[in-house]
Amino acid sequence: MTVVQQYEEIAAYLRSSIREGELVPGDPLPSEAELCRRFESARGTVRQAIALLRSEGLISSGQGRRSRVLDHRPTQSFDDIFSFTQWCLTAGITPGQQTQWVTRKPADPRLAAHLEIPDGAQVVSVFRLRLMDGQAAMIERLNYPFEFGRHLLSFDTDSGSIYQHLLDCGVDIDTATRTIDAVPAEAEDAALLQVPAGAPLLRVRRRAFTTGGTPIEYSDDRYLHTKASFTINSTRNSPTALSMISS
Amino acid sequence: MTVVQQYEEIAAYLRSSIREGELVPGDPLPSEAELCRRFESARGTVRQAIALLRSEGLISSGQGRRSRVLDHRPTQSFDDIFSFTQWCLTAGITPGQQTQWVTRKPADPRLAAHLEIPDGAQVVSVFRLRLMDGQAAMIERLNYPFEFGRHLLSFDTDSGSIYQHLLDCGVDIDTATRTIDAVPAEAEDAALLQVPAGAPLLRVRRRAFTTGGTPIEYSDDRYLHTKASFTINSTRNSPTALSMISS
Structure with a gap:
């Protein structure tokens, strides 16, 4: 069971004030x-809520004055990250999908390493073209250890999430x-997306635990x-969860 | 003057334990x-520090058990974002730069909008090829309202940050x-980077305030x-500062 602490309540109140537009960018x-x-709460509790909003990129540092609301896109929910x-x-867009295949097969060494399973262990893989308002937008490849992926073998992967x-x-x-x-489109993906091979694609790889x-x-x-970009706010003196990695 | 609160001290201690490898991924x-x-502190203070680390993507949700350290790259400092x-x-790489030009000119409407200055107001712009270990890696375009950019007019932009x-x-x-x-390389950038026009580039646009x-x-x-990618950890029940935007 999750106990909601008071600072979380205050943070939720401030987030919703921003989301609903009661507080707009630039407002203190x-x-x-x-x-x-x-909230009939101690000052430390209020500061805790404010620090949390800062690390979420919603407000400025507040150094020397009151924190302002930053220009922002809504923070992303955990569901939006996966689905x-x-x-x-x-975003008000009609999603769609055209399943290319769902398959059960032994994991190759690279996939086995990503999933931390033995080489050759069974995985369930799904390959779909995703649509935004009826237009080709994204190539999706999902891979699950059999223990979890077995739930998909009898699921209609053209039916949604x-x-x-x-x-x-x-x-x-x-x-x-x-x-x-960023990566160049390979032949198979280029054909499905109706772009020339080598066209720039924004790639998002995800491991879930x-x-x-x-x-x-x-x-x-x-x-x-x-079709897509990412945005993030960062504030001085508050570490940013996003890291740029050299390769 | 910044007063360091106790939860920040605890958060800094935990971050450095992770950075120094005293706590490794998977450790509680x-x-x-x-x-x-x-830290001779109240439980609420400790929880505050833990919530902060969670929103930074360093630890798991801790739902039902102790939070674990996540596999991660170090969170990025504000300096690393800019410089x-x-x-x-x-990252242990030797940085380099070849300044193409530094110019003072009137802002076009698009740039004026980004900088919230009147059309035609003076801006200082810098165009550099950046190198990693002596190899072409990135095309950099910086633009400043004159009030701030004037500091660059007498600065040797080949000397560093x-x-x-x-x-x-x-x-x-x-x-x-x-x-x-992601964007396709335009002719000028492609030539400097020694890739064909249209090659995929990872673009990072930044507004600073x-x-x-x-x-x-x-x-x-x-x-x-x-040459570069981004990585971020997200945890259930903790909003993520990074948003994906549709276009």
């Missing part, structure tokens, strides 16, 4: 004293590591470069 | 009770918004797709 946050009164379907719906189906089956998805880069740290998914999504 | 964090004893020079040095120079001149850089996507919210910089960096 309510003062600490005001928040203490409203292209959910991400499209949040695999992530939601896995949650419905009780699969425990706790953390995700994403790697974002259970609460205990067991890998549950390795995926590779490749977006037409005109 | 010390228990709340242990941290309370070590290619600093980012290279952190412009960001560090601006800080040394007392320029106040408080927040940054970055947008990350003062503490008061005044835009101070608009930049556009384009990396060879083989």
Whole structure:
């Protein structure tokens, strides 16, 4: 059971004030004293909530003055990270998919390493073309150890969100590591996306883990470069969760 | 003057334990009770530090058990976000630059909008090829309103970090918004990077602001797709600062 702590309540209140537009970019946050009164809470608790919003990129450093609301896109929910379907719906776009294949096969060494399973262990892989408002937008490759992927073998992968189906089956998805880069389109992907081979694609690879740290998914999504971008706010004196890696 | 609060001290201790490898991926964090004893602090303070590490993508949700250290790259410092020079040095790479030009000119409407200055107001722009270990790696375009950019007109832009120079001149850089996507190389960039036109580049656009919210910089960096990627950890029940945007 999760106990909601008071700083989380205050943080949720401030986030929703920003999301609903009661606080707009450039506005100062309510003062600490005001928040203490409203929530009948200690100053430390209020500061805790404010520090959390800062690390989420929603407000400025507040050095020497009150923190301002930053220009931003809504922070992304965990569901939006996993579910292209959910991400499209949040953005007011009609999602779609054309499953190319679902297969059960032995893992090759590279995939086995990503999923931390023995070479040759069974995996379930899904290959879909994803659509935004009926237009080809992204090539999706999902891979699961059999223990988790077996839930997909009898699922209609043209019916929508695999992530939601896995949650419905009780699969425990706790953390995700994403790697974002640019790659040239290979022939198979280029044909499905109707672009020349070599065209720039925005690639998002994701590893997902259970609460205990067991890998549950390795995926590779490749977006037409005109269809998606990423944005993040960073504030001085607050570490940023996003790291740029050299290669 | 910044007062370091106790939860920040605890968070800094845990971050450095992870960075120094005393805690490795998969390890549980010390228990709340242990941290309370070590720092002679209240449980709420310890929880505050842990929540901060979670929003930075360093540890798992801890739902139902102790939070584990996640596989990660070090969180990125604010300096590394701004300074290619600093980012290279952190990664053990020798940074370099070949300045193509530094110019003072009136802002076109698009640049004026990014910098929130009147059309035609003076800006200082810098165009450099950046090198990693002597190899062409990135095309850098920096733009500043004259008020800030004037510090560069007498600076040797082949000598290193412009960001560090601006800080040394007392320029106040408080927040940054970055947008990350993939683009095809245009002719000028392709020639400098020695790749065919149309080759995929990883683009990072950045707007920077003062503490008061005044835009101070608009930049556009384009990396060879083989040279850089981004990585981020996300945890269930903790919003992620990085958003994917549809276009």
